[in-house]
Amino acid sequence: EAQVTQNPRYLITVTGKKLTVTCSQNMNHEYMSWYRQDPGLGLRQIYYSMNVEVTDKGDVPEGYKVSRKEKRNFPLILESPSPNQTSLYFCASSFGAMGTDTQYFGPGTRLTVL
Amino acid sequence: GQNIDQPTEMTATEGAIVQINCTYQTSGFNGLFWYQQHAGEAPTFLSYNVLDGLEEKGRFSSFLSRSKGYSYLLLKELQMKDSASYLCAVIATNKLIFGTGTLLAVQP
Numbered sequence: 001e002a003q004v005t006q007n008p009r010y011l012i013t014v015t016g017k018k019l020t021v022t023c024s025q026n027m028n029h030e031y032m033s034w035y036r037q038d039p040g041l042g043l044r045q046i047y048y049s050m051n052v053e054v055t056d057k058g059d060v061p062e063g064y065k066v067s068r069k070e071k072r073n074f075p076l077i078l079e080s081p082s083p084n085q086t087s088l089y090f091c092a093s094s095f096g097a098m099g100t101d102t103q104y105f106g107p108g109t110r111l112t113v114l
Numbered sequence: 115g116q117n118i119d120q121p122t123e124m125t126a127t128e129g130a131i132v133q134i135n136c137t138y139q140t141s142g143f144n145g146l147f148w149y150q151q152h153a154g155e156a157p158t159f160l161s162y163n164v165l166d167g168l169e170e171k172g173r174f175s176s177f178l179s180r181s182k183g184y185s186y187l188l189l190k191e192l193q194m195k196d197s198a199s200y201l202c203a204v205i206a207t208n209k210l211i212f213g214t215g216t217l218l219a220v221q222p
Binding site: 035040041042043044045090099100102103104105106107108 | 144145147149154155156157158159162201203205209210212213214215
């Protein structure tokens with residue numbers, strides 16, 4: 001089944017404790033992206049990747065890191081989480097490298113930072 | 115700047131028709147998506163418009179007017195399961211920008 005998977009789905013952590021949210025897609029998509037979704041603000045892009053070893057900042061990159069060592073995986077790293085990073089996070093992928101094709105979203109990760 | 119406007123909330127009755135509007139002001143335009151998102155779930159693709167006019171897909175239709183910076187999503191024969199948020203997203207200069215979404219409540 002074609003899909004985007006994320007883990008964990010739910011996470012409660014404390015300020016400053018490094019964490020990684022994994023994202024994997026099995027559709028051989030070139031483009032992958034991370035979004036956060038907050039009430040009243042909609043989906044905002046954190047980072048995106050147009051191919052292996054090619055990543056770039058989205059609209060809200062502060063406090064996050066990403067890597068793209070393999071085509072299928074695009075982990076999101078929070079080196080020192082803070083409460084303002086409490087949010088619902090979505091990973092997405094699309095076929096074309098420019099990210100302007102239909103986006104396929106993972107199920108989401110609900111993160112709470114205390 | 116980049117700006118996408120949608121109504122925050124709408125209410126409609128089961129079996130009726132509802133139109134959700136989206137206006138945009140962006141630097142460059144290469145297409146517009148509509149996504150549906152149920153509470154706590156991932157957005158799912160509904161439609162894509164790049165040329166002016168109406169695209170119909172079953173109970174859902176989407177319209178685009180590029181000269182007016184305007185789109186709407188039309189939902190016919192509303193069902194309770196259509197209660198969800200509807201996200202308008204614009205491709206502007208190779209970047210996808212999402213609106214804040216319209217929360218639709220379908221009442222019996």
